[in-house]
Amino acid sequence: MTSILDFDFMRRALVAAALVGLIAPLVGVFLVQRRLALLGDGMGHVALTGVGLAFLLGTAPIPTAMAAAVLGAFLIEFIRYRSRTAGDVALALLFYGGIAGGVMFASLAPGKASSSLNSYLFGSLSTVGEGDLLALGALCLVVVLVITVLGRELFAVSLDPDVAAVQGIRVRVMSTLMAVLAAVVVVVGMRVVGLLLVSAIMIVPVAAAQQVTRSFRATAVLAIVIGLVASVSGLVGSFYVEVPPGPTIVLVALLAFAVLATIAMPIRRRRREAA
């Protein structure tokens, strides 16, 4: 049997998958707590516009997608701030505008751009190059550093923005930072699981972890473990079974959710009876 590590492209793919498995749930845990589980999805759609634009202008897709996603992050925080109740409508606008823009720009681009759009929609781990890996590594390092330093303030804001403000925390800055972090994860994950599923790797491990945990810290740690296991085992599995890695990774994470939710059921019942 061929070993997965015999191939350079698979070694790079494994590192890329592990990086996404690590940072996506780390950012996702804050998104879920702010009840913005769908924010990553919106970002992914906006990033698609960036990819389409890159095809049209002949620029590099990753930086262009990053610029579009970060711009989208600022835009959505601005809309959310201006109309406090319409956060979900703002997200919806991003969804539709982003997808339509991406497909439109890619179609206008010369050559077979619209077919390569697929590799961004569903991921293309096998084409991750050395340069991509360095860029992904650097972005992940930035995300980890930012959360190490500002994680507690992000936590306080997601717990209660008003209380956080009275503790001297810059709530709007932190909210925008949160959206920018989500944008970074989306672009990092775009190569691994694709823009359509990238949000899943942020949210599903968190949803799985919180079935059995009792604290925020434990949820974050367990979600990262689930994310790493799902990414790496999903990729390895897809290599041997010859299915695309993105959906495999997401399905492994969903399986983890199903298992933990089943385990948690008797625990919850006991808790309810005790209460």
Place this chain on the structure above:
Amino acid sequence: MSMERTGQEVVLVDRLCVEFDGEHVLENVDVTIHAGEFVALLGPNGSGKTTLIRAVLGLQPYDHGRVALFGTPLSSFRSWERIALVPQRLPGASSIPVSVWEAVLSGLISPKRRWRPFSRAEKAAATQALNDVGLWGKRHARLDTLSGGQQRRALIARALASGADLLVMDEPTAGVDSEHVARLTENLAVLRERGTTVIVVTHDLAGITHLVTRAIVLDPGGRESVVYDGPPPVPTTLSDHVHHHDDAPGGAPSAVGLET
């Protein structure tokens, strides 16, 4: 009481006006609160109690007037560690599990502590606060699995741990049964003894009347929103304004502040 009035000016509100969509919510509010006072902010729904508190804490922009905290104008005030807001609940605690311990420590999160982990002294303060409210045994429990009264006590522990000089509490007794109100009152009494300045926004003084040194009653519509400012009890002519029959769950409404 005269002694308490000699303390530092903790809150200064000067001719404050707030409008929402052209409607006057607060009109010409003048309030000065000194260190060590225990103030109950009373008034019916829509009288602007919450708006006043939000304006004082910098959460609500205002149209006219002036606010100062600890002698510093609000716009240049930075000593936020001196203030703790005790909300009715933490909205974000029900989406991702948050332990009681994490919730209490969250009161110590501040940009000023950004570059270092919590110190031993800060964790000791959180431990002490949890012991004070009788929730040390529950520190590992999820906050949202506690009863309403226990959650309220956890949030008070959070404020205690922060060591704030000014505590602003939103409806600390609403929806809490009388047994737990007694427990809450003990915690509040400890704060009063420490000299902490407390502002309680409430519909109902029941259970805490003996702690309150000053009642401020808001009522909308007039040229000045504050219709009473003085020691409790609130004059009976005003208690009708204060009390809302909707707000006394399962009990006959009794006049505010008249229990003593």
